[in-house]
Amino acid sequence: KLQELPKVRKQVVGPIEIFRFADGLDITLMILGLLASLVNGACLPVMSLILGEMSDNLISGCLVKTNTTIYRNCTQSQEKMNEDMIMLTLYYVGIGVTALIFGYIQISFWVMTAARQTKRIRKQFFHSVLAQDISWFDSCDIGELNTRMTDDINKINDGIGDKIALLFQNMSTFSVGLAIGLVKGWKLTLVTLSTSPLIIASAAIFSRIVISLSSKELNAYSKAGAVAEEVLSSIRTVIAFGAQEKEIQRYTQNLKDAKDVGIKKAIASKLSLGAVYFFMNGTYGLAFWYGTSLILSGEPDYTIGTVLAVFFSVIHSSYCIGAAAPNFETFTIARGAAFNIFHIIDKKPTIDNFSTTGYKLECIEGTVEFKNVSFSYPSRPSIKILKGLNLKIKPGETVALVGPNGSGKSTAVQLLQRLYDPDDGFITVDGNDIRTLNVQHYRKHFGVVSQEPVLFGTTINNNIRYGQDGVTNEDIEKAAKEANAYDFIMEFPKKFNTLVGEKGAQMSGGQKQRIAIARALVRNPKILILDEATSALDTESESVVQAALVKDIKKADEQIESAYSAEKDTSSIPLCSVNSMKSDFTDKFDESTQYKETNLPEVSLLKIFKLYKSEWPSVVLGTLASVLNGTVHPVFSIIFAKIVTMFENDDKTTLKHDAEIYSMIFVILGVICFVSYFIQGLFYGRAGEILTMRLRHLAFKAMLYQATGSRVGVLTQNAINMGLSVIISFIYGWEMTLLILSIAPVLAFTGMIETAAMTGFANKDKQELMRAGKIATEAVENIRTIMSLTREKAFEQMYEETLQTQHRNTLKKAQITGICYAFSHAFIYFAYAVGFRFGIYLIQAGRMTPEGMFIVFTAIAYGAMAIGETLVLAPEYSRAKSGAAHLFALLEKKPTIDSYSQEGKKTDICEGNLEFREVSFFYPSRPDVLILRSLSLSIEKGKTVAFVGSSGCGKSTSVQLLQRFYDPVKGQVLFDGVDAKELNVQWLRSQIAIVSQEPVLFNCSIADNIAYGDNSRVVSMNEIREVAKAANIHSFIEGLPEKYNTHVGLKGTQLSGGQKQRLAIARALLRKPKILLLDEATSALDNESEKVVQHALDKVSKGRTCVVVTHRLSTIQNADLIVVLHNGKIKEQGTHQELLRNRDIYFKLVNAQSVQ
Known part of the structure; x- marks a missing residue:
C-alpha cells in the first residue's frame, strides 16, 4: 500500500510539461494569447473605477435633494456635468473596443494552438502504440486503449485551449482589481479581502474532491467501454448464445459504479459553488457595512464612489477566483489525462517496430538456426512454451513443424519474425543474431499466412497491396491467380475494387484465406511462413494453392510450415476476428457501410426532456432550487441600488440602521445560495447520472455525455434570473430598460450564430474522429498482421490524413x-x-431617480451575465443535441429481426426437423451477388447432414439463416414445419448451438467461457468439467497453474487455435441443444485431438439434428446425408458411398484429399 501512494499522487504531468508538443508558432500564439488575456482581464476592474466616478458625480457633485422629490440644477452647471458624463461614457466605449480586439485574440489563438498540439499528440500516441512490441499488447486492454485514444486526448484538448486563456484573464482581473482596491482605499480592501482565504479554501477542498472523483468515474467508464467494445465486436457469438441480458448486466455493473461516483461528484461541485457564493455574499454585507462606517466617521477620501470602486474591484477579484476554479479543474483533468497518454508515448518498447538502428542484410540466403531457445509469454511467465529448442534450417529447405496443440509451433514462428525475443538462447539468420538486425527491414523478407487471416476494411486490391509497397495491378492479379483467388474476385461486380467489409466480414473463410495468401505471395518473400495457411480452403482450392505455394517456395529460400504430418493444425497466432464496433445488434452485421452521419433526425428539446420521465421528482426539486437561486441576483440589484442612493439622506442614525439591515440581507442571500446549490447538486446530479446510465444502458455505447442534469439547473437558474431582472427593471425605469433590451437581441443573435456554427463543427468533428478512431482500432486489434506485413507506417499515414480534415474544421471553429x-x-x-x-438624460429630465437607474443597471448587468453564462453552454448544448440525434437514431432504429422480441410462437418441444424451401438469399450490403439460389432441402430430426463445396458456395450462409441472423430474400426456412419468422427468435436460438471456424472467446476465465454456453441459469462447476472432458480439453486445463480460472485474454489470445476450438465445443455442448451446427468445427485440431473430439461430437450428436459444414471429408463419411453445393444450388446429395458411386464432384474431392 505504501509503495502505491507516491504513484497515485503523481498521476498528473507538470503544468509546463503538458505543452511539450508545442512548436515555435504555438509558443508565439500562446504568448500573444496570454498577453491578450491579461489586457482583457484588466477591463473589468478599470470599469469599476469609472462606475465610482459616475456615482460620485451623480449623488454628491451635481444633484441636491430638496424637500420635494424633484431634482433641480445647482452649483455645477448642466454643461459641466454633461461633459464629465460624456467623457466617462467614452471611457466605457474605449474599454469595449479593447475587450473586442483582445477577447478575439485570446480565445482564437488558444483554440488554434490547442488544436495544433492535440493533432501532434494524437499522431505521436498512435505512433508510439504501433511501435510497441507484441508482449505489451498481450497484457493491455485494447478496449481501454481505444478509450484513451479518444476520450483522454479530447480532455487534453479541452484543458489546453481557451480554458487557459480564461484562467489567465481571471488572474489578470484578480491582480488589477486588487491593485486598484489597495490604491483607492486600503482599509476597506483589507476588510473585504479578509474572507478571501475562506473562499479559496472552500473552492480548493471541493476542487480536490471533484478531481479525485472524476478520475474514479473515468476508470469506471473506460472499463464499461472495454466491455462494450468486446461484446459489440463479438456480437454474433453473444446473440447465438442468447447472452444479451448477461452482457447488459456486465456492462451496467460498470455503469453503476460510474453513476455512484458521478452523483457524489455532482454534489461536491455544487457544494463548492454554494460555499463560494455564501462567502461572497457575506463579503458584500461586510464591505458595505464597513464602508458606510468609514464614510460616517469622516475618513478622508472615502465617498460612496470610493466605496463602490474599491468594493467592485475587490469583488471582481474574488469572483475571478471562483470563476477560475472550473477552468483550473479542466486544466488539472487534462494534466491527469496527459499522464496516461504521455506515459504510453514515452514507453520504450523492447522491440521497436520503427527502429532505424540495426544491420540491414542486403540479401538473405536463408540459413535459420534456433540455438538453445527457451521462451514463455510475458503475460504467462510461469508456463514455459519452448525449452531449449535447437533447430537448423538450410537455405531452400521446406521444414514442417508438427506436434499437438500448444506445443510451441506457432511460438517458434513468432520468435523467428522477432515479434518476441527469447528468454534464453538466440536465433540466427545467415549467422546473424536477429536481435542485431533492423526490425522493419528484416521482417520485409517474410511472407506470413496464418490460420485466421486478417483482412482490413478496404478493397481486395488494397488488401493484397498491403503485402508490398509499390506493386503494380499486374503483380496483384498474378498473385491472385497463384492463390486461386482470381476467379471468384472477377465474379464480383466491382472485381478487385470490391470492399471486403470490416475484418473481411463480406468474404467466406476460404476467400479470406486466398486473399491473405495472395498478399503473402505478392511480397516475393525470402522466407515463407505458412501457419495453417490452407486450413479454411476447400479441396480444389487447396490443391491449386499448395501448387502455387510450392512454386513460390522455389523462388523463396525456405518455407516453414506449421502443421501435422499430412493433416492440418492450428497456430497459436492470436489474431482477432472482430466484427465492426458499430455492428447493429441484430441485423446486417456484415455491412461494411458505416453508420451514416448524414440525415440525422432533428431532435426537439421536449423529446430530450421526455427522457427524464422517470426522474421527474428529482428534476422538480432541482428546478425549484434553481428557481430559488435565480431570484438571488435580482434581489441583490435592489439592495445594491438602495445602498448607493441611501447617501442622499444625511441623517447618520438612519444611515447606520439602513446599512446594518441591508448587510444582513446579503448574508441571508448567501445562505439561500448555499442551500439551493446543495439541493441542485443532490437532485439534478442524481437525475443526470441515472439518465446517463440509462441512456448508455439503452444505447450500450451511443454516448450522450452532455445532456445531463446540472446544465438544466444552470439554464433554469439563468432563465429565472433574466426574467426577474427584466421585470424589476421595468418597475424602476421602463424607458431605460427598453433601450437596454433593444440592444439585447444583438447579443442573442451572436449566441445563435455561435450555437449553429458549433453544432455543425461538433457533428463534423465527431464524424472525422470516428473515422480516425476506426483506423486506430483496426490497427490495434490486428497488430500482429500489421507487424508481419511491416505496414505500421501505412496505417500511421492513413490516420494522419483523416485527422487533417478535423484539424482544418477546428481552425475555422477557433x-x-x-x-x-x-x-x-x-x-x-x-x-x-x-x-x-x-x-443621465432621464434623471436630468426628472423622469427617473438615481436609485432607479442603479437598480435597472445592476439588474440588467446580472441578467446579461446570465445570458453570457447560458451562451457559454452553447457548444455543450450543440454537442448534446448532436449526441441526442445519434442516440435517438440508434434507439429508434427498428431491426428487421429483433433479438429482444417477445413475439412469436414458443412450441413446447423442438424436435429438430429442418427444411429449406425454395430459399434465395443475398447479403444486404451486396444485393448484386446471389449466394443461395432456390435452395430446397429437408433434414429429418436426429440426422447428421453435411454441406460440402468450394469456398463461397453458400455453406456458412445456410448456417446463418438457420440461426436467423438473416431472413431469406425469397422462400422459407422451416423448423418442425413452422416458418422461422413465426417463431420467437430467442426461443429458436436457445434450441441451437454452434461451433464455428473462428471461435470467439471472451476476456474472462476458461470456466466463464464454457458457462457462456447457457446463460439462462447458473452452471455448476461439475457440469463445466463434464463438457470439457467431452471436448478433450479437460486435461489441458488441469495442467494450467490456475486451471479453470485461467484468463484466456482478449479474444482468447492466450490459447492456441486448437485449444480455442475445443473450448468452443465444450461451450456448445453445455447448451444441450436440439440442433447442433458445426461450421468447420474440427479444422483447427491435430489428428489425435480431432479423433477424440470427433468421437465426442459423434456421441453428442446422437438424437440431435446436426448440420456440418466442412472441407475435411474424412470427418463426414458417417453423415446420414452429404449435400454438395455449387454456386448456391444443390449439385448432388446422398450418403458417402452413394456419392462415390456417382463419380461426380464429391468423388473428385475425395480423390484429391486421398492423394494429399
Whole structure:
C-alpha cells in the first residue's frame, strides 16, 4: 500500500510539461494569447473605477435633494456635468473596443494552438502504440486503449485551449482589481479581502474532491467501454448464445459504479459553488457595512464612489477566483489525462517496430538456426512454451513443424519474425543474431499466412497491396491467380475494387484465406511462413494453392510450415476476428457501410426532456432550487441600488440602521445560495447520472455525455434570473430598460450564430474522429498482421490524413468562437456606455431617480451575465443535441429481426426437423451477388447432414439463416414445419448451438467461457468439467497453474487455435441443444485431438439434428446425408458411398484429399 501512494499522487504531468508538443508558432500564439488575456482581464476592474466616478458625480457633485422629490440644477452647471458624463461614457466605449480586439485574440489563438498540439499528440500516441512490441499488447486492454485514444486526448484538448486563456484573464482581473482596491482605499480592501482565504479554501477542498472523483468515474467508464467494445465486436457469438441480458448486466455493473461516483461528484461541485457564493455574499454585507462606517466617521477620501470602486474591484477579484476554479479543474483533468497518454508515448518498447538502428542484410540466403531457445509469454511467465529448442534450417529447405496443440509451433514462428525475443538462447539468420538486425527491414523478407487471416476494411486490391509497397495491378492479379483467388474476385461486380467489409466480414473463410495468401505471395518473400495457411480452403482450392505455394517456395529460400504430418493444425497466432464496433445488434452485421452521419433526425428539446420521465421528482426539486437561486441576483440589484442612493439622506442614525439591515440581507442571500446549490447538486446530479446510465444502458455505447442534469439547473437558474431582472427593471425605469433590451437581441443573435456554427463543427468533428478512431482500432486489434506485413507506417499515414480534415474544421471553429466570445464580452461595455448616457438624460429630465437607474443597471448587468453564462453552454448544448440525434437514431432504429422480441410462437418441444424451401438469399450490403439460389432441402430430426463445396458456395450462409441472423430474400426456412419468422427468435436460438471456424472467446476465465454456453441459469462447476472432458480439453486445463480460472485474454489470445476450438465445443455442448451446427468445427485440431473430439461430437450428436459444414471429408463419411453445393444450388446429395458411386464432384474431392 505504501509503495502505491507516491504513484497515485503523481498521476498528473507538470503544468509546463503538458505543452511539450508545442512548436515555435504555438509558443508565439500562446504568448500573444496570454498577453491578450491579461489586457482583457484588466477591463473589468478599470470599469469599476469609472462606475465610482459616475456615482460620485451623480449623488454628491451635481444633484441636491430638496424637500420635494424633484431634482433641480445647482452649483455645477448642466454643461459641466454633461461633459464629465460624456467623457466617462467614452471611457466605457474605449474599454469595449479593447475587450473586442483582445477577447478575439485570446480565445482564437488558444483554440488554434490547442488544436495544433492535440493533432501532434494524437499522431505521436498512435505512433508510439504501433511501435510497441507484441508482449505489451498481450497484457493491455485494447478496449481501454481505444478509450484513451479518444476520450483522454479530447480532455487534453479541452484543458489546453481557451480554458487557459480564461484562467489567465481571471488572474489578470484578480491582480488589477486588487491593485486598484489597495490604491483607492486600503482599509476597506483589507476588510473585504479578509474572507478571501475562506473562499479559496472552500473552492480548493471541493476542487480536490471533484478531481479525485472524476478520475474514479473515468476508470469506471473506460472499463464499461472495454466491455462494450468486446461484446459489440463479438456480437454474433453473444446473440447465438442468447447472452444479451448477461452482457447488459456486465456492462451496467460498470455503469453503476460510474453513476455512484458521478452523483457524489455532482454534489461536491455544487457544494463548492454554494460555499463560494455564501462567502461572497457575506463579503458584500461586510464591505458595505464597513464602508458606510468609514464614510460616517469622516475618513478622508472615502465617498460612496470610493466605496463602490474599491468594493467592485475587490469583488471582481474574488469572483475571478471562483470563476477560475472550473477552468483550473479542466486544466488539472487534462494534466491527469496527459499522464496516461504521455506515459504510453514515452514507453520504450523492447522491440521497436520503427527502429532505424540495426544491420540491414542486403540479401538473405536463408540459413535459420534456433540455438538453445527457451521462451514463455510475458503475460504467462510461469508456463514455459519452448525449452531449449535447437533447430537448423538450410537455405531452400521446406521444414514442417508438427506436434499437438500448444506445443510451441506457432511460438517458434513468432520468435523467428522477432515479434518476441527469447528468454534464453538466440536465433540466427545467415549467422546473424536477429536481435542485431533492423526490425522493419528484416521482417520485409517474410511472407506470413496464418490460420485466421486478417483482412482490413478496404478493397481486395488494397488488401493484397498491403503485402508490398509499390506493386503494380499486374503483380496483384498474378498473385491472385497463384492463390486461386482470381476467379471468384472477377465474379464480383466491382472485381478487385470490391470492399471486403470490416475484418473481411463480406468474404467466406476460404476467400479470406486466398486473399491473405495472395498478399503473402505478392511480397516475393525470402522466407515463407505458412501457419495453417490452407486450413479454411476447400479441396480444389487447396490443391491449386499448395501448387502455387510450392512454386513460390522455389523462388523463396525456405518455407516453414506449421502443421501435422499430412493433416492440418492450428497456430497459436492470436489474431482477432472482430466484427465492426458499430455492428447493429441484430441485423446486417456484415455491412461494411458505416453508420451514416448524414440525415440525422432533428431532435426537439421536449423529446430530450421526455427522457427524464422517470426522474421527474428529482428534476422538480432541482428546478425549484434553481428557481430559488435565480431570484438571488435580482434581489441583490435592489439592495445594491438602495445602498448607493441611501447617501442622499444625511441623517447618520438612519444611515447606520439602513446599512446594518441591508448587510444582513446579503448574508441571508448567501445562505439561500448555499442551500439551493446543495439541493441542485443532490437532485439534478442524481437525475443526470441515472439518465446517463440509462441512456448508455439503452444505447450500450451511443454516448450522450452532455445532456445531463446540472446544465438544466444552470439554464433554469439563468432563465429565472433574466426574467426577474427584466421585470424589476421595468418597475424602476421602463424607458431605460427598453433601450437596454433593444440592444439585447444583438447579443442573442451572436449566441445563435455561435450555437449553429458549433453544432455543425461538433457533428463534423465527431464524424472525422470516428473515422480516425476506426483506423486506430483496426490497427490495434490486428497488430500482429500489421507487424508481419511491416505496414505500421501505412496505417500511421492513413490516420494522419483523416485527422487533417478535423484539424482544418477546428481552425475555422477557433475564429468563430473568438469572434462570438469577443463580441458578447465587449457588448456589455457598449451597453453600459449607452445606458449611462441615456440614464443621465432621464434623471436630468426628472423622469427617473438615481436609485432607479442603479437598480435597472445592476439588474440588467446580472441578467446579461446570465445570458453570457447560458451562451457559454452553447457548444455543450450543440454537442448534446448532436449526441441526442445519434442516440435517438440508434434507439429508434427498428431491426428487421429483433433479438429482444417477445413475439412469436414458443412450441413446447423442438424436435429438430429442418427444411429449406425454395430459399434465395443475398447479403444486404451486396444485393448484386446471389449466394443461395432456390435452395430446397429437408433434414429429418436426429440426422447428421453435411454441406460440402468450394469456398463461397453458400455453406456458412445456410448456417446463418438457420440461426436467423438473416431472413431469406425469397422462400422459407422451416423448423418442425413452422416458418422461422413465426417463431420467437430467442426461443429458436436457445434450441441451437454452434461451433464455428473462428471461435470467439471472451476476456474472462476458461470456466466463464464454457458457462457462456447457457446463460439462462447458473452452471455448476461439475457440469463445466463434464463438457470439457467431452471436448478433450479437460486435461489441458488441469495442467494450467490456475486451471479453470485461467484468463484466456482478449479474444482468447492466450490459447492456441486448437485449444480455442475445443473450448468452443465444450461451450456448445453445455447448451444441450436440439440442433447442433458445426461450421468447420474440427479444422483447427491435430489428428489425435480431432479423433477424440470427433468421437465426442459423434456421441453428442446422437438424437440431435446436426448440420456440418466442412472441407475435411474424412470427418463426414458417417453423415446420414452429404449435400454438395455449387454456386448456391444443390449439385448432388446422398450418403458417402452413394456419392462415390456417382463419380461426380464429391468423388473428385475425395480423390484429391486421398492423394494429399
